[in-house]
Amino acid sequence: MRVELLRPEARLLIVGGLSASAALALCLIDPAAALTGWLGAAVAFAAIPAGALCLMAMMRLIPGAWGESLRLTCEAGTLLALPALALFLPVMLGVRAIYPWMAHRPETAFQAFWLDPWFYALRTLLWFLMLWGAARAIRARRRTRAVAAATLVAFPLLGSLVAVDWLMSLDLHLASSAFGLQCLILSVTLAFAALLLFRIGAGARPYRLGVLGALLLTLLLLWAYIQFLTFFILWSPGLPDGAYWYGRRAGGWDVAEWAFGLLGGLPLLLLLLAKVRKSPRLLARLCIAVLAGKLIEFAWLALPGQGPVGLIGFALASLGLGSGAAAGLSIALRRRVCARRPT
Template identity: 35%
Template sequence: MRTAVARLAATRIAHPPLLIGLAVLILAEALLPVLGLLMPIRLLLRGWLAAFAVWSCIPIGSMTLLLIHRLTGGEWGQAVAPVLRPAAMLTPLVALALLPVLLGLRDVYPWAADPSTIPTDVGRWYLNEVAFVIRASMALAGWSLLAVIFAAGPGTQLLAGLGLAFFGLTISLVAVDWYLSLEPHYVATAFAAMIAVQQLLAALAFAVLISGPTIDGKVAGDLGGLLIATLLGVVYLELMTFIVAWYGDLPDKSAWFIKRADSGWVAVLIVAILFGAVLPFSMLLIKSIRDSQRGLRIAGSLILFGTTLHIAWLLVPAFEAQGAIVAVACAVLAILVLASLLIGSALQRVLEASHAE
């Protein structure tokens, strides 16, 4: 870890894209209050949250995969490490990217704008602005530390195990805070697990999409199997959530699904299922495709497309002015991706040099 940090500070080649990437993100955040004079700030922040939900899957999922590989081993982890390490090192950037949401909680979350919309004891002891920020800070600080340690070096298996336990605890809290509390009367016990598996799926799909020629044969087959497992995990958790809600026939749960059942959002979900789940799953069942880098890349790109649509289906129907929010989210996502590519390219050079020693 010290070697990687020292190289990052000393390597001139790494500085320009790193600083430019940070400047792009900071400038975008600084412009939000200015743009808020032209359009409602709540639309900007809600679009920012939707984009953040999609983009943050890859850094957080990459960090988690590094921890998993440290415990389990396997050639698959070594093959995609050049992608997972710099992607995981972007986890501190996740904290910076969430800052506008934390500063504008009352413009994003109904319970923050009007605490009377939730039970008094829930607001007092759990779902309030101070507790929200504390939980987010705790999770992001811990994830960032784990990401830096395991991206810069192997870390220990004990720390990896403890880190996964910490991740399991904190994702159970912040996934509900950041996303599910947009509609605080809806409760789904599997939601946090679904978000965690979705992050793993997105990180794997990203890794196979941009990895080099080291992915072939058995390694490609292993990665294809991991994609199948995580893809089935997301679909299973989403389906079971729907079945439990349908079987329970409770008004709050029904209202949540009714918002997502109009013709437009049903079409989004169908496209996400067909192109982001059914098609890549069918491809990965064929051994010749699963064992080829080209096949994995096609499947990975489809999965990332489906992930984007799935998260949009989960979050955007909670808001009004959905068209404007989608437009803002697309613009913000482009900014986050640009900043990530710039910073990630700098980090990749430093980490490759460090691990080559």
């Protein structure tokens, strides 16, 4: 089905292409820092189709007003799975520059197998193919309840695995059983905020907006709990590896911690007010704040030690991929609307 580009979408794609090209051009200066910055932005982009699939699977098993309001928007979000895979090509090609474990000789046969760059790329490929295949089956209404149930079982297991591959393995000292869950709730919260913001700006006021605001509040509560749980597990026992990981985020990164804490905590408190949850204007502003906070948090996870090039690369890549995500969601949503219309 052919969908014509609208002028705002074309402009977003141009801005996105130029910004992404500038981010990759920084590889000429410092490949490791530039590609790590790209990785952080690519993981944030990949959160949209992953979170959209999780939400869409929940809609099939937990029907309600919230699902009817966001169904088409979530279906559009899942269509970004293959573009997200394409954005990981620079990461898979530059894996030797990004990850410190590539410079260490494996100590066991399992390490030699698991840490092979080709197997890393295969695991990444399988994750996105799972997202694409499950979302396609649910959109096509093929055994949706069975597929949705299997998706919600596989999602935390496989999602935790790729979170370890993509982000936790950036630091050889870190070993945390809660890290994957931390990244998953971060990704789903970012995705929900992006999809809700897009739905509010797409046209008519969503049905039962207060329910959607309450769901955003629930996700922020889960995010705050998991953040505290991870900190408690790593820091409070005084384990040297956990202390080292948090110690790398001291200094200038303290500002980032305050930023994403406030950009998540203040919306959480404001969403306790029913008036805020039911206001499209206020809810849209809170979604923007949540999105900004989650992007900063992804930078906080990925970029310590990468210097100015990593930060600039992340900022340019985030602008480029964010513009591409906005254009892609708009195009995908019109495709889903057209597919639903009777012919």
